Amino acid sequence: MQIPILIGMLSTLLSADGLVRADDLAARFEISKRSVYRYVEILSEGGVPIESRLGRGGGWRIMENYKLKATYFTEDEYNRLVFSVQSSSLQDDITRRLTQKIQGLKRSHNNATVLQTEQFIVDSTDVSTGNLVTVMSDCIANKRLCHIEYHSKDGSDSVRVVEPYCLILKNGMWYVYCFCRLRKGFRYFKLSRIVEYTVGDKFIGRAFAADSSVIQTDVLRGKEMCDVILSIDIAALSACEEWLGVKSVAKVGDTYLAKATLPYDEELINRILSLGLGVRVEKPERLRLAVVERCKQIAKYNLD
Numbered sequence: 001m002q003i004p005i006l007i008g009m010l011s012t013l014l015s016a017d018g019l020v021r022a023d024d025l026a027a028r029f030e031i032s033k034r035s036v037y038r039y040v041e042i043l044s045e046g047g048v049p050i051e052s053r054l055g056r057g058g059g060w061r062i063m064e065n066y067k068l069k070a071t072y073f074t075e076d077e078y079n080r081l082v083f084s085v086q087s088s089s090l091q092d093d094i095t096r097r098l099t100q101k102i103q104g105l106k107r108s109h110n111n112a113t114v115l116q117t118e119q120f121i122v123d124s125t126d127v128s129t130g131n132l133v134t135v136m137s138d139c140i141a142n143k144r145l146c147h148i149e150y151h152s153k154d155g156s157d158s159v160r161v162v163e164p165y166c167l168i169l170k171n172g173m174w175y176v177y178c179f180c181r182l183r184k185g186f187r188y189f190k191l192s193r194i195v196e197y198t199v200g201d202k203f204i205g206r207a208f209a210a211d212s213s214v215i216q217t218d219v220l221r222g223k224e225m226c227d228v229i230l231s232i233d234i235a236a237l238s239a240c241e242e243w244l245g246v247k248s249v250a251k252v253g254d255t256y257l258a259k260a261t262l263p264y265d266e267e268l269i270n271r272i273l274s275l276g277l278g279v280r281v282e283k284p285e286r287l288r289l290a291v292v293e294r295c296k297q298i299a300k301y302n303l304d
Helices: 003-015 022-029 033-045 075-086 093-103 132-142 234-244 266-274 285-303
Strands: 050-053 059-062 112-116 121-125 144-151 157-170 173-180 185-190 194-202 225-232 249-252 255-263 279-283
Touching: 003 022, 003 033, 003 059, 022 033, 022 059, 033 050, 132 144, 132 157, 132 173, 132 194, 157 185, 225 234, 234 249, 234 255, 255 266, 266 285, 279 285
Parallel strands: none
Antiparallel strands: 050 059, 112 121, 144 157, 144 194, 157 173, 173 185, 225 255, 225 279, 249 255
16 A cells, blocks of 8 residues: 555545546546555545445545544654655655645645744744744754745746744744755745745755845835824724834823834735724825725725
8 A cells, every 4th residue: 555645545535526537536646446446445444524425426535624633643653654655765846845735734624834942932823834844843853855946026936845943033024044956055035935835855054154134124124214194093003013023002191193104005004004094194295195095995995
């Protein structure tokens, strides 16, 4: 029995909208129909609720309310499963995609990133990076190579083999500091721009020194800064404090004032609108007018 085929069939049945025929499974995994029946029986014996329909147009499907739990495999079983797939002699696109799905299986129930040491804990959900933070953290800890397909900001794509050394969270964006074997030097890679990845063999570590100050993000690059004053009602107080920090907000009479120096851009307008009805722009005037104009545009778009 080949574990990659077994897990591949499970993944196919889980993602199918309707019945999956034996002929389709046999053709997809290049095995006999007899082997297909055998694999389906193994899945059923393993506790997967597979419904079968005989006759013309028949096939198999998994009950709609069934979800593969993160605890379906023990830690040792999970590690052995990943190793078996990565060690398979059939290393093609199917095997590569299957490896990624298996590696994300343990955390697929909440798609959350959890990194923890004695000094800090990061616990968040980021759809732009998926489980890449956790994958890179594991690669760093175990000195594992990572084969990545990277989509650069200029629109070009490249396939690289990298040695991950350090994770960096800067201005709300995740980066990984790696030695790139293609460029033969250390590089910063933005996780949200990694299209696909595969964990590879172990590597021997190099001496390195990561400097996050050299990372050029889009948050402040080329942005005009402006002094902003907002009047805040109690309804928007909590959200504003979380955004600007409690030291930037003070009670003045019956209202609250928030003061901060911020980059003047579309994101600033959107962030103010996200505070809802309990906020008014006091300064600068052009920002207040921009917020008013955006509200008119939103209203027009929804009324047309």
